[in-house]
Amino acid sequence: xxxxxxxxxxxxxxxxxxxxxxxxxxxxxxxxxxxxxxxxxxxxxxxxxxxxxxxxxxxxxxxxxxxxxxxxxxxxxxxxxxxxxxxxxxxxxxxxxxxxxxxxxxxxxxxxxxxxxxxxxxxxxxxxxxxxxxxxxxxxxxxxxxxxxxxxxxxxxxxxxxxxxxxxxxxxxxxxxxxxxxxxxxxxxxxxxxxxxxxxxxxxxxxxxxxxxxxxxxxxxxxxxxxxxxxxxxxxxxxxxxxxxxxxxxxxxxxxxxxxxxxxxxxxxxxxxxxxxxxxxxxxxxxxxxxxxxxxxxxxxxxxxxxxxxxxxxxxxxxxxxxxxxxxxxxxxxxxxxxxxxxxxxxxxxxxxxxxxxxxxxxxxxxxxxxxxxx
Amino acid sequence: xxxxxxxxxxxxxxxxxxxxxxxxxxxxxxxxxxxxxxxxxxxxxxxxxxxxxxxxxxxxxxxxxxxxxxxxxxxxxxxxxxxxxxxxxxxxxxxxxxxxxxxxxxxxxxxxxxxxxxxxxxxxxxxxxxxxxxxxxxxxxxxxxxxxxxxxxxxxxxxxxxxxxxxxxxxxxxxxxxxxxxxxxxxxxxxxxxxxxxxxxxxxxxxxxxxxxxxxxxxxxxxxxxxxxxxxxxxxxxxxxxxxxxxxxxxxxxxxxxxxxxxxxxxxxxxxxxxxxxxxxxxxxxxxxxxxxxxxxxxxxxxxxxxxxxxxxxxxxxxxxxxxxxxxxxxxxxxxxxxxxxxxxxxxxxxxxxxxxxxxxxxxxxxxxxxxxxxxxxxxxxxxxxxxxxxxxxxxxxxxxxxxxxxxxxxxxxxxxxxxxxxxxxxxxxxxxxxxxxxxxxxxxxxxxxxxxxxxxxxxxxxxxxxxxxxxxxxxxxxxxxxxxxxxxxxxxxxxxxxxxxxxxxxxxxxxxxxxxxxxxxxxxxxxxxxxxxxxxxxxxxxxxxxxxxxxxxxxxxxxxxxxxxxxxxxxxxxxxxxxxxxx
Numbered sequence: 001x002x003x004x005x006x007x008x009x010x011x012x013x014x015x016x017x018x019x020x021x022x023x024x025x026x027x028x029x030x031x032x033x034x035x036x037x038x039x040x041x042x043x044x045x046x047x048x049x050x051x052x053x054x055x056x057x058x059x060x061x062x063x064x065x066x067x068x069x070x071x072x073x074x075x076x077x078x079x080x081x082x083x084x085x086x087x088x089x090x091x092x093x094x095x096x097x098x099x100x101x102x103x104x105x106x107x108x109x110x111x112x113x114x115x116x117x118x119x120x121x122x123x124x125x126x127x128x129x130x131x132x133x134x135x136x137x138x139x140x141x142x143x144x145x146x147x148x149x150x151x152x153x154x155x156x157x158x159x160x161x162x163x164x165x166x167x168x169x170x171x172x173x174x175x176x177x178x179x180x181x182x183x184x185x186x187x188x189x190x191x192x193x194x195x196x197x198x199x200x201x202x203x204x205x206x207x208x209x210x211x212x213x214x215x216x217x218x219x220x221x222x223x224x225x226x227x228x229x230x231x232x233x234x235x236x237x238x239x240x241x242x243x244x245x246x247x248x249x250x251x252x253x254x255x256x257x258x259x260x261x262x263x264x265x266x267x268x269x270x271x272x273x274x275x276x277x278x279x280x281x282x283x284x285x286x287x288x289x290x291x292x293x294x295x296x297x298x299x300x301x302x303x304x305x306x307x308x309x310x311x312x313x314x315x316x317x318x319x320x321x322x323x324x325x326x327x328x329x330x331x332x333x334x335x336x337x338x339x340x341x342x343x344x345x346x347x348x349x350x351x352x353x354x355x356x357x358x359x360x361x362x363x364x365x366x367x368x369x370x371x372x373x374x375x
Numbered sequence: 376x377x378x379x380x381x382x383x384x385x386x387x388x389x390x391x392x393x394x395x396x397x398x399x400x401x402x403x404x405x406x407x408x409x410x411x412x413x414x415x416x417x418x419x420x421x422x423x424x425x426x427x428x429x430x431x432x433x434x435x436x437x438x439x440x441x442x443x444x445x446x447x448x449x450x451x452x453x454x455x456x457x458x459x460x461x462x463x464x465x466x467x468x469x470x471x472x473x474x475x476x477x478x479x480x481x482x483x484x485x486x487x488x489x490x491x492x493x494x495x496x497x498x499x500x501x502x503x504x505x506x507x508x509x510x511x512x513x514x515x516x517x518x519x520x521x522x523x524x525x526x527x528x529x530x531x532x533x534x535x536x537x538x539x540x541x542x543x544x545x546x547x548x549x550x551x552x553x554x555x556x557x558x559x560x561x562x563x564x565x566x567x568x569x570x571x572x573x574x575x576x577x578x579x580x581x582x583x584x585x586x587x588x589x590x591x592x593x594x595x596x597x598x599x600x601x602x603x604x605x606x607x608x609x610x611x612x613x614x615x616x617x618x619x620x621x622x623x624x625x626x627x628x629x630x631x632x633x634x635x636x637x638x639x640x641x642x643x644x645x646x647x648x649x650x651x652x653x654x655x656x657x658x659x660x661x662x663x664x665x666x667x668x669x670x671x672x673x674x675x676x677x678x679x680x681x682x683x684x685x686x687x688x689x690x691x692x693x694x695x696x697x698x699x700x701x702x703x704x705x706x707x708x709x710x711x712x713x714x715x716x717x718x719x720x721x722x723x724x725x726x727x728x729x730x731x732x733x734x735x736x737x738x739x740x741x742x743x744x745x746x747x748x749x750x751x752x753x754x755x756x757x758x759x760x761x762x763x764x765x766x767x768x769x770x771x772x773x774x775x776x777x778x779x780x781x782x783x784x785x786x787x788x789x790x791x792x793x794x795x796x797x798x799x800x801x802x803x804x805x806x807x808x809x810x811x812x813x814x815x816x817x818x819x820x821x822x823x824x825x826x827x828x829x830x831x832x833x834x835x836x837x838x839x840x841x842x843x844x845x846x847x848x849x850x851x852x853x854x855x856x857x858x859x860x861x862x863x864x865x866x867x868x869x870x871x872x873x874x875x876x877x878x879x880x881x882x883x884x885x886x887x888x889x890x891x892x893x894x895x896x897x898x899x900x901x902x903x904x905x906x907x908x909x910x911x912x913x914x915x916x917x918x919x920x921x922x923x924x925x926x927x928x929x930x931x932x933x934x935x936x937x938x939x940x941x942x943x944x945x946x947x948x949x950x951x952x953x954x955x956x957x958x959x
Contacts, residue, residue: 054575054688080578093576097594107580110590153576160581 001196002028002051002164007060009046020046021057022220028164028196028213033187035199037207038217039245044200045168047217051198052087052166053080065163081111086157090169092149094141100152101137104128107160127155130189147178154186158193165190165197171206183209204246208232216246234363235292249292250337253367256287268364271335273310275359280366288367297361298339300328300347301354310359316351330355404776405792411835412798415810419657419802422813423650429643433817444647453628461629464547464618465611471551472607475706476558477600483559484566485592486690488699495563497703498556499947501710503939505896506553507616507916508932512714513549514540514621515721515925523717526729541625550617552710554607561606565599566592571687584690602670609663613656613803615899620920630656631805631899638809639903646813653806661801715936721929742930751907752915752931758826759895759912766833767891771883773834774841778849779875781842783857800839807836808900826909832900837890844886848879888946892939 009021021043028034036044049055051062053069056077062070064085069078086107095103104124108115115123128134131151136144144152150170157165170186171179187210190197201207207214208228215225216236224236231246254270256279266279270291279289305311314332319341326341330353337355341347418433425434426441448454483491501509516524517540525536539545573595577587615631623632630652637649692699721727723738746752781793799807811832815823822828852875860870876883898913905914912935919928 052575052579054578079583080575081581081583083579084581085579087576087579089572089576091570091572093570093572095573095576095591095595097597106577106582106590110577110583110586111581156576156580166579 001030001032001065002026002034002198003061003063004047004051005061005063007047007050007057007062009043009050009055009057019220021050024060024217024220024222026215026222026225028198030196031194033190033197033199033210033212035201035207035211035214036217037201037204037214037246040202042217043220044202044217048166048168048198048200051164052085053078053083084160084163086160086162086165088150088153088157088165088167088170090172092146092153092170092173094144094149094152096142098141099137100128100133100139100141100144103141103152104155104159106156111160123159124155127159130158130193131155146173146175147182150174150182154189158189158195163196165195167197167199169201170199172201172203179206186210218245232294233361236365248295248338250295250298251290251292252335254289254291254364256283256285256289258285265359268359270310271333272312272337272355272357275310275357275362277359277362277364279364283366290365290367291362292365293357293362295327295338295340297358298337299356299358300330300339300341300345301356302351304354305356307356311354311356314353314355316347316349316353319347319349319351400776401780404773405780405788407773408777408792408795408838411831411838412795414814415802415807415835416657416798418810418813418817419650419654419806422646423654425647427646427650429646432646432813444651447645448648448651457628457630457633460543460622460627461612464543464550464614464622464627464629465608467544467547468550468554468611468614469604469607471548472554472558473604475552475555475710477562479555479703479706480559480562480566482699482703484563485687486692486699487696488692488703489696490700491703494559494703497707498559499943500707500712501552502556503892503943504711504714504936505616505913505916506550506614507620507896507898507913508718508936509553509710509714510549510617510620511916511920511925511928511932512717513545515717515727516540516713517545521727521729523729540621541627543622543627546617546621546627547611549621550611550614552706553617554610555706555710558603558607561603562596562599565596569595569687574687578688588690598670602667605663605667605670609660609667612659612663613805615803615805615902616897619902619917630659631803634805634809635902638812649809653809656806657802660803664801715933718929718932718936721925722933724926724929727925742926743934746927746930746934751910754908755910755912755915758909761826762829762833762911763891763894765830766837766894767887769830770834770837770841770890771845771887773838774845774886775849775871775876775879775883777838777842778845779871782846782849783854796838796842798839799835799837802836804836804897804899805903808832808903811835811900812903824906824909826911829901829904829909829911832904833894836900837893840893841886841890844882844889845879848882849875852878884946888943891942895935895939 004024004026007021007024008019011018011020024043024047026034036047038044046055050057050070051064057070057072059072060070061068061073064083067078068074068076069083070076095106098106101121101124102109104127105120108120108123124137125134128136131154133148133151133155136148136152141149141152150173153170157167167186171182174182183206199207199210211228213225214228214231215222216231217223224231226234235246235249252270252272254268254275256266257269257274259265259267264278264281265276266283266285268275268277268279268289268291275291277291279287283289299305304313312332314330314337317329317331317336319329320327321343323343325343326345326347328339328341328347330337330339332355339355347353422433423444424440424442426439426443427434479494482488483494514522516522517538519525519536519539519541522536522538522540524538528537569592574587574591577591582590612629613631614629615635618627618629618632619635622628623636628636634649634652634656637645637652720730722742723740724734725737725739725741728734777792777796781789781796783789802810811828815828822831856878857870857874860874865873895912898917901911901914902917905911910918912931916928916931916935919931
């Protein structure tokens with residue numbers, strides 16, 4: 001439904017030129033919920049605004065449906081009002097000088113699709129019901145709460161029955177509780193309507209909870225595209241940013257010592273012991289790697305466990321009780337490993353514990369790609 | 376323990392609290408603000424209903440109230456003409472200011488006009504130039520006898536002049552040009568304060584550029600436009616210098632000139648009429664300002680959650696781009712360059728004549744030499760420097776203290792102070808100058824006839840302007856920053872010195888400069904309060920103009936403009952550097 005190819009956008013600021021988006025390419029199939037996830041300033045909003053036509057990129061191609069919306073090669077740039085893309089803004093952009101009805105009906109008022117005023121009224125009513133704001137038609141926009149403004153903004157974007165729905169951090173101005181509720185509501189709504197959605201957020205929980213696919217962006221580039229599960233369990237083989245930005249991770253260096261077979265699994269020697277892991281394609285014996293293991297896959301026990309994987313004895317450097325779990329830092333030689341222990345483990349600083357990491361719950365990246373990302 | 380001792384210790388404690396230096400400062404400032412704001416108003420109201428004349432300026436009896444002054448003031452058939460002329464002049468200046476200011480604000484903020492970012496610096500050029508000099512400059516172009524434009528017209532074979540400097544349209548043309556920078560800055564700020572996503576939402580909802588402009592941008596701007604129109608109209612009603620120079624000689628009068636003539640030029644002075652005109656003028660201004668506040672309150676409702684700081688989409692002007700840049704420069708030429716050039720030209724002449732080969736041959740530096748040799752000129756420069764220096768520095772100190780009280784204390788007294796400090800804004804300079812004259816004539820004192828009465832009058836008059844700068848500055852400082860200093864053991868004075876003043880220094884410098892320039896530029900209250908020993912530059916220019924020595928006016932004007940320009944540039948430099956280092 002959406003096809004973005006090699007998109008680039010620069011900004012000229014007081015401090016010189018900023019490359020906001022660099023060669024971004026992605027596809028969004030019909031009906032998908034596609035999220036651009038990344039830290040602030042990574043270019044995710046700019047990418048979305050290029051899709052909407054609010055920014056003009058320097059290079060690349062944007063196709064929505066079967067219409068070329070932008071192409072640097074063909075010299076095409078369709079203005080935003082003719083892209084048929086509904087957009088929800090971070091600030092909601094509810095016009096304060098209009099009532100709720102006029103805010104929502106605006107798209108049909110400016111582009112009459114052959115509807116008379118009674119039909120428009122009916123459509124507004126139905127759309128407001130969708131976002132659970134029925135009966136608010138005559139309320140002045142200045143008398144809405146943040147959550148209500150958000151719903152009205154959704155209704156306005158939905159009313160035009162757009163080909164694609166674009167959302168720029170729509171939930172970030174809501175308080176935590178409402179945000180969690182709206183996450184589910186928005187996802188269910190666009191899913192029910194079968195809308196193709198591109199969503200921008202810096203909140204990984206939001207991205208995981210809502211998306212069918214996530215593109216992680218860092219410094220203007222997409223560093224990984226995948227399902228939420230793939231992004232979390234197999235952070236990119238390219239950039240540390242993904243593993244580190246999306247959740248927490250323990251990193252340690254290792255070296256492939258052999259056994260890379262057809263299965264793709266190999267034996268890796270690390271400072272934490274020897275692990276059996278899936279190694280990146282094309283890696284051979286002797287290659288240097290970086291291994292990441294999420295804190296929640298680090299197994300901890302007081303007695304020495306049996307079985308394979310890396311088993312080391314360490315000492316608790318600091319244990320912080322967070323209610324749901326203990327956030328524990330365990331020192332093993334020169335390394336520190338972070339683990340999460342259940343609230344009933346009753347760990348305290350100085351405890352001696354066995355740490356076990358299973359190779360199957362680690363992901364392995366090439367060392368050189370890590371080094372280049374860190375530069 | 377007896378009740379007597381108890382109350383005595385409490386009283387002593389209370390008194391002790393009173394003489395505590397920090398409270399003394401607060402009380403003194405409040406007293407000054409209160410007295411400065413209320414005493415002139417009281418005199419204007421009281422004396423309007425009393426039979427006042429030289430020798431009986433303040434009748435304290437509670438009887439003897441009369442409507443005689445009103446009857447006399449409005450029995451004069453010219454009074455009605457004055458009303459009509461005042462309104463026509465004010466409306467015309469508003470239209471001119473909106474035509475230039477509104478158009479330029481739109482071009483700068485919403486189109487891709489080339490060089491548009493220069494505008495904010497360029498606007499300081501007309502701001503530096505006193506309105507009086509703009510008027511004189513334009514008279515030299517539009518006068519039916521000596522005006523350059525008319526001379527060119529005659530040279531083309533026409534007999535009747537095409538322009539008349541001494542007419543209401545010429546007056547509001549000049550006044551409107553003077554008011555344009557303020558209109559531009561205000562409307563430009565309103566456009567910039569608008570969340571760009573409000574316009575973007577309209578685009579993505581399918582609205583084109585013009586629909587968005589009409590249904591979103593313009594509608595969002597309505598309160599700001601209406602408020603500004605009202606404010607400009609009030610300023611037009613209050614205007615003094617332009618009507619005095621361009622209208623008075625042709626018998627065109629407005630409120631301010633009427634007050635001036637009744638109080639100072641007519642002998643014996645018609646104080647009763649001056650009071651009545653002042654009272655009506657203040658009432659009109661007050662009504663306008665209250666209405667304005669209401670409107671801005673509504674505009675405040677339009678404030679929304681702001682999103683990311685993207686620049687709004689700019690309208691592509693295409694082949695009209697050079698025309699748009701030309702329009703902006705045309706305004707600068709009209710408002711500053713043309714008047715300055717003709718004053719500069721005049722300043723080298725022995726007597727005024729239109730440009731010719733002969734005129735060029737007699738040009739010399741003589742005027743400048745003789746100016747700087749005149750003792751009255753030097754005294755005037757000294758007076759002006761004292762006035763501007765004390766009023767700007769003192770004004771900003773008072774403003775800082777007032778703002779701190781108003782923003783931080785949030786008590787009923789603080790609210791009252793906030794209201795008091797605003798009152799002089801509704802009292803036009805000419806009316807407040809007249810009120811101060813009566814106050815100081817009534818009570819024997821050593822400062823009447825000295826520069827110090829001007830200092831007091833200007834301090835009071837510019838209080839609301841100073842606090843406009845400091846209110847915003849102090850409100851930006853989070854209370855925690857001061858509380859952190861206090862909990863580190865800093866006293867109030869230390870907090871002021873180490874935390875507040877450094878943080879609001881950019882506002883202080885900007886405000887101080889603005890008041891300095893206003894004190895030097897604005898003649899209104901000085902015109903009523905000056906004596907030969909306390910003449911200031913604005914008054915001297917007016918006197919030289921009345922004597923007909925245009926070349927002298929020119930050379931003094933050129934020196935003034937150069938001095939103001941240097942000062943503005945220096946202060947902006949300092950202000951910007953401070954702004955950068957303090958991270959504000």
